[in-house]
């Protein structure tokens with residue numbers, strides 16, 4: 001396995017802690033709200049959160065299916081699972097959320113187990129994506145829904161001194177993903193997996209001022225590190241980051257990224 005492919009979808013303790021913070025930003029809280037509106041979980045339903053990460057979504061969804069319903073939350077990272085378990089315990093949801101280690105490409109559940117399967121920012125990491133979507137379809141009951149939120153990284157922009165360098169930094173970061181442009185492939189993948197596309201929505205995260213507690217601000221350092229790993233020089237990356245972080249004056253900062261939320265029915 002090449003160093004790049006070994007990294008795809010891997011979150012160690014530091015990566016998990018960074019994501020835990022990033023997912024508490026107002027932009028990602030709103031993103032989960034939009035996602036949950038599409039999932040439209042109902043009391044009594046049984047759902048699966050694939051690639052649950054730090055567990056925010058699983059804890060929110062279970063409140064919508066309670067008191068009888070339940071959520072299974074799986075991830076392949078022990079560090080992420082630790083965060084999810086801690087969150088579930090803190091929120092006293094242990095009897096309704098089952099947290100277990102698992103691989104999205106080989107789901108350890110019988111056919112037809114779930115009313116819905118949701119995957120936020122996880123399918124972009126999976127090389128054999130059609131197989132993973134077929135797995136999600138397999139564990140859905142007839143009439144159940146698969147909801148996927150993901151990003152097309154061509155639709156991410158920062159206002160900067162050097163637009164082409166910004167594009168290059170973002171393009172280099174695409175190596176963090178098996179599918180950095182997944183949303184445009186999803187309708188075809190659903191069709192190939194025997195699912196029927198039922199909705200396609202977009203949520204644009206837009207930040208018009210520099211704030212250290214915003215999602216896009218957190219992303220700057222992550223893009224810098226990934227671009228350096230892919231050969232952007234330290235000097236170029238530092239100049240890019242400094243430019244963005246110096247934009248603290250009124251009207252100087254702009255960030256936008258598009259998230260897509262697709263839903264399909266079995």
Ligand SMILES: C[S@@+](CC[C@H](N)C(=O)[O-])C[C@H]1O[C@@H](n2cnc3c(N)ncnc32)[C@H](O)[C@@H]1O
Nearest residue numbers: 009051052053075076077080103104120121122
């Ligand atoms: C960007 S995070 C998203 C977390 C969460 N879904 C959310 O949006 O809050 C991606 C998560 O997918 C997990 N992941 C990546 N590949 C996976 C796989 N093949 N099976 C299970 N989890 C995976 C990672 O460990 C990480 O927790």
